[in-house]
Amino acid sequence: MFMILEEVYEVIKQRIREKPEGSYVARLTIDDKKTAINKICEKVGEEATELILAAKDDKKDEIIYEAADLIFHTMVLLAYKNIEFEELLKEFERRKK
Numbered sequence: 001m002f003m004i005l006e007e008v009y010e011v012i013k014q015r016i017r018e019k020p021e022g023s024y025v026a027r028l029t030i031d032d033k034k035t036a037i038n039k040i041c042e043k044v045g046e047e048a049t050e051l052i053l054a055a056k057d058d059k060k061d062e063i064i065y066e067a068a069d070l071i072f073h074t075m076v077l078l079a080y081k082n083i084e085f086e087e088l089l090k091e092f093e094r095r096k097k
């Protein structure tokens, strides 16, 4: 089940690399580095706010939807910074008690 995150991460990396037409990730990352990182960070902030609002409204479906949006945009940020998914997993492993 967790494999899906890794699969999406690989697609995100491919979109950043090849910038195919019609790709949301390509649209978010196509500009010069400063603009791209600003656009990605703005989405991360926006999705975090939407998740907070959903949590406060106590609407389970919306919480799940907004959490997925936030995780997705966080993955775009990590991939754009050339961080491997494996490196994120290792950090969780390191924290495991």
Ligand SMILES: N=c1c2ncn([C@@H]3O[C@H](COP(=O)(O)OP(=O)(O)OP(=O)(O)O)[C@@H](O)[C@H]3O)c2ncn1[C@@H]1O[C@H](COP(=O)(O)O)[C@@H](O)[C@H]1O
Binding pocket: 008, 011, 012, 015, 022, 023, 024, 025, 026, 068, 069, 072
């Ligand atoms: N998981 C996602 C995913 N989650 C959310 N989103 C997009 O993130 C955006 C969320 O922003 P908002 O909630 O603000 O909605 P919006 O108003 O439409 O957003 P904006 O266009 O204004 O930025 C939407 O446009 C969603 O389509 C995603 N877009 C793509 N993916 C995955 O990423 C892969 C690559 O996508 P493309 O780059 O589009 O090929 C796909 O195969 C999917 O697996």
